[in-house]
Amino acid sequence: MAPKKRPGRTPAPTGRTSRPRQAEVARLAGVSQATVSLVLSPKPDGKGPLISEETRQRVLEAARSLGYVPDPAARRLAAARNNLLGVFSFTATFPTDVRHSYYPFLVGVECEAAALGYDLVLFTGSSSGGAGAAVPDALGRVRLADGCLFMGRHTPRAELKRLVEDGFPVVHLGRREELEGVAWVGADYVHATREVVGHLTQLGHRRIVLVREDDDAPASADRQHGFLEGLEVAGLPAGPAAVFRSGDPERDLTAERLRSWADEGVTAFVAEETDTGAAWRSLLSAVRGAGLDCPVDVSLALLGSPPSDLASEPVPTGFDIPRPELGAAAVRLLASLVAGEGEGAREPLVSCVFRPGPTTGPPPPARP
Amino acid sequence: MAPKKRPGRTPAPTGRTSRPRQAEVARLAGVSQATVSLVLSPKPDGKGPLISEETRQRVLEAARSLGYVPDPAARRLAAARNNLLGVFSFTATFPTDVRHSYYPFLVGVECEAAALGYDLVLFTGSSSGGAGAAVPDALGRVRLADGCLFMGRHTPRAELKRLVEDGFPVVHLGRREELEGVAWVGADYVHATREVVGHLTQLGHRRIVLVREDDDAPASADRQHGFLEGLEVAGLPAGPAAVFRSGDPERDLTAERLRSWADEGVTAFVAEETDTGAAWRSLLSAVRGAGLDCPVDVSLALLGSPPSDLASEPVPTGFDIPRPELGAAAVRLLASLVAGEGEGAREPLVSCVFRPGPTTGPPPPARP
DNA sequence: TTGTATGCGTTATCAC
DNA sequence: GTGATAACGCATACAA
Numbered sequence: 001m002a003p004k005k006r007p008g009r010t011p012a013p014t015g016r017t018s019r020p021r022q023a024e025v026a027r028l029a030g031v032s033q034a035t036v037s038l039v040l041s042p043k044p045d046g047k048g049p050l051i052s053e054e055t056r057q058r059v060l061e062a063a064r065s066l067g068y069v070p071d072p073a074a075r076r077l078a079a080a081r082n083n084l085l086g087v088f089s090f091t092a093t094f095p096t097d098v099r100h101s102y103y104p105f106l107v108g109v110e111c112e113a114a115a116l117g118y119d120l121v122l123f124t125g126s127s128s129g130g131a132g133a134a135v136p137d138a139l140g141r142v143r144l145a146d147g148c149l150f151m152g153r154h155t156p157r158a159e160l161k162r163l164v165e166d167g168f169p170v171v172h173l174g175r176r177e178e179l180e181g182v183a184w185v186g187a188d189y190v191h192a193t194r195e196v197v198g199h200l201t202q203l204g205h206r207r208i209v210l211v212r213e214d215d216d217a218p219a220s221a222d223r224q225h226g227f228l229e230g231l232e233v234a235g236l237p238a239g240p241a242a243v244f245r246s247g248d249p250e251r252d253l254t255a256e257r258l259r260s261w262a263d264e265g266v267t268a269f270v271a272e273e274t275d276t277g278a279a280w281r282s283l284l285s286a287v288r289g290a291g292l293d294c295p296v297d298v299s300l301a302l303l304g305s306p307p308s309d310l311a312s313e314p315v316p317t318g319f320d321i322p323r324p325e326l327g328a329a330a331v332r333l334l335a336s337l338v339a340g341e342g343e344g345a346r347e348p349l350v351s352c353v354f355r356p357g358p359t360t361g362p363p364p365p366a367r368p
Numbered sequence: 369m370a371p372k373k374r375p376g377r378t379p380a381p382t383g384r385t386s387r388p389r390q391a392e393v394a395r396l397a398g399v400s401q402a403t404v405s406l407v408l409s410p411k412p413d414g415k416g417p418l419i420s421e422e423t424r425q426r427v428l429e430a431a432r433s434l435g436y437v438p439d440p441a442a443r444r445l446a447a448a449r450n451n452l453l454g455v456f457s458f459t460a461t462f463p464t465d466v467r468h469s470y471y472p473f474l475v476g477v478e479c480e481a482a483a484l485g486y487d488l489v490l491f492t493g494s495s496s497g498g499a500g501a502a503v504p505d506a507l508g509r510v511r512l513a514d515g516c517l518f519m520g521r522h523t524p525r526a527e528l529k530r531l532v533e534d535g536f537p538v539v540h541l542g543r544r545e546e547l548e549g550v551a552w553v554g555a556d557y558v559h560a561t562r563e564v565v566g567h568l569t570q571l572g573h574r575r576i577v578l579v580r581e582d583d584d585a586p587a588s589a590d591r592q593h594g595f596l597e598g599l600e601v602a603g604l605p606a607g608p609a610a611v612f613r614s615g616d617p618e619r620d621l622t623a624e625r626l627r628s629w630a631d632e633g634v635t636a637f638v639a640e641e642t643d644t645g646a647a648w649r650s651l652l653s654a655v656r657g658a659g660l661d662c663p664v665d666v667s668l669a670l671l672g673s674p675p676s677d678l679a680s681e682p683v684p685t686g687f688d689i690p691r692p693e694l695g696a697a698a699v700r701l702l703a704s705l706v707a708g709e710g711e712g713a714r715e716p717l718v719s720c721v722f723r724p725g726p727t728t729g730p731p732p733p734a735r736p
Numbered sequence: 737t738t739g740t741a742t743g744c745g746t747t748a749t750c751a752c
Numbered sequence: 753g754t755g756a757t758a759a760c761g762c763a764t765a766c767a768a
Contacts, residue, residue, distance in 0.1 A: 034755060041747080072446070073442075074443045074747090075746055076441035076746090079746080080747095080761095082439075082441055119491050140435050144440050190748065390761070399739085402762095417737065441763035447743095
């Protein structure tokens with residue numbers, strides 16, 4: 001009699017070659033499948049049932065002879081974790097335009113993730129397809145990981161908050177105090193900028209201008225904050241006139257503008273570093289266009305690292321953001337959240353290190 | 369009467385917040401779990417049962433409000449796909465030592481993966497921190513993805529072959545003809561090197577030496593192959609004397625060695641590009657140490673791109689490996705394998721483009 | 737058109 | 753110590 005056909009999945013998906021399973025190892029070793037599991041993945045602290053050495057060896061031998069390899073999918077499914085940490089950047093992680101890239105962060109992220117035993121899932125904001133095609137919410141896809149790291153200057157607040165409210169472990173790379181409940185690690189731009197300004201004032205500069213882009217990212221706000229603080233501690237006027245803010249510095253920061261500043265007695269400029277490096281690039285070309293010599297006529301400092309297309313130029317005075325360390329710290333924090341260890345962020349601020357350079361010097365003698 | 373306790377796993381692991389499952393979406397939408405599955409992953413050709421538009425919307429709405437995202441492990445276990453492509457490098461993908469990195473490849477990989485609707489899983493298999501890096505399971509983890517891209521000069525043949533034999537879609541970035549059955553895409557180093565040698569011979573060089581590391585990677589063998597071919601087509605002796613092979617060029621490639629070559633009439637050197645860039649770096653410093661002027665006294669060419677720590681120097685004559693294109697091509701091939709479209713690799717070799725530079729010129733007049 | 741009943745390979749638990 | 757047995761989350765054949 002033919003066996004009655006029952007509902008359910010086709011016994012063998014007739015897919016690709018199937019690998020040996022624990023059940024087959026068990027048959028070959030003359031034990032149960034569960035025993036195989038116990039032998040092959042023993043509890044770390046020896047808590048589980050102890051297996052006799054003889055059985056152990058039989059199982060191991062059987063597994064080896066069959067070339068058994070555990071199925072990670074099944075393992076993860078049963079363990080309710082997938083050992084995956086997500087990395088989501090609001091711009092492409094590996095942009096064609098190499099000028100703004102998150103590569104330096106990833107150096108630290110990958111290292112630390114590996115050390116902690118996690119693999120990484122790279123999500124891109126732009127990617128349209130992906131596993132969550134049915135769910136239009138781009139950010140929703142990150143839930144496939146055990147937790148997710150977010151980076152980028154502009155963060156969709158609502159969606160991020162939603163994740164956090166759902167108890168999904170989230171860490172933002174970069175200060176994000178406005179988003180309550182969102183864990184973050186960031187660089188101490190305030191302190192680092194104050195330090196750069198201090199360097200300039202000690203050299204004797206009395207009129208300094210901050211060049212920033214028209215951008216409300218905390219990273220920009222922090223630099224401006226530190227800048228103004230730096231002026232204050234030096235007893236200099238810290239009015240809004242000291243800040244030049246432009247949405248398109250390549251256009252607004254002209255040689256004429258620069259000359260007029262020089263005429264007013266401005267002897268030093270600091271520019272913020274942004275994704276595109278536009279502020280610094282514009283500042284440099286304006287200085288050249290104005291025929292000014294740096295650092296003789298004017299001192300320049302960069303609040304961060306120069307864009308890679310300017311790598312051949314001398315590294316300006318400023319500070320270095322310890323990106324790999326930041327990435328590593330973020331991963332550590334994220335891992336602790338995933339492990340359920342509460343808010344384990346003791347010190348979310350990582351210090352930047354001051355970088356002396358050839359672009360700053362004493363101010364020129366006062367002009368008539 | 370209390371329900372009899374039966375063996376089995378604890379119903380709820382009492383763990384942390386768990387992601388919503390199809391069952392919960394189903395409850396919220398008032399349908400069965402199977403219906404949710406049907407709505408959320410419809411057959412591409414509309415083969416499966418058709419769901420009424422009204423139910424569809426209810427399910428989608430429920431899924432969205434719950435932030436549902438399919439579990440990749442479960443998807444994969446159920447013999448489906450999870451739209452995940454793996455990337456596994458045998459050296460750290462983002463090494464601390466920035467001199468050798470796979471970043472340029474990833475630019476193309478990420479772009480193409482996103483375009484094809486895949487997310488990327490970065491397997492941190494062989495990174496520094498890996499405690500159990502030696503476990504054979506390291507490669508097994510990639511089975512979590514639908515397929516995997518491998519990169520690196522040194523490939524564990526056995527494990528890779530195992531994956532392929534099991535029908536797991538695998539693409540190797542870099543020529544790998546010795547591993548039968550392993551699909552690959554690579555750069556045409558043979559042709560590109562021949563071209564560089566041709567450039568030198570046309571300039572008039574008759575004695576050229578190849579500096580390579582002591583490394584049996586195909587990438588090295590191909591360059592040597594192309595080098596010797598280039599000599600032959602120019603009618604020059606292509607003996608082994610023309611190849612300088614060293615496991616530690618920083619030590620072996622001395623200024624004295626270089627001078628003696630010059631005395632023998634050698635007027636040009638080509639160095640291979642490797643992970644570390646050691647060959648090229650050593651060559652440069654030896655030339656300087658010998659007090660030779662490039663390109664006046666000696667011509668130098670680099671079979672690849674200079675290491676990033678030499679980015680400030682003039683870009684030498686040589687060729688550019690189209691790394692992003694290679695990465696993209698690899699992803700395309702991998703995706704076609706995942707889709708079951710057989711060996712879709714028509715042309716696995718991508719051309720390198722010759723890069724003229726200031727480090728080569730006519731040979732100096734013959735010395736007495 | 738929707739619901740029911742498996743099964744994927746593993747881990748975890750309990751009774752023996 | 754060992755062996756059943758129940759989930760883990762999802763996909764699918766089949767019944768209704």
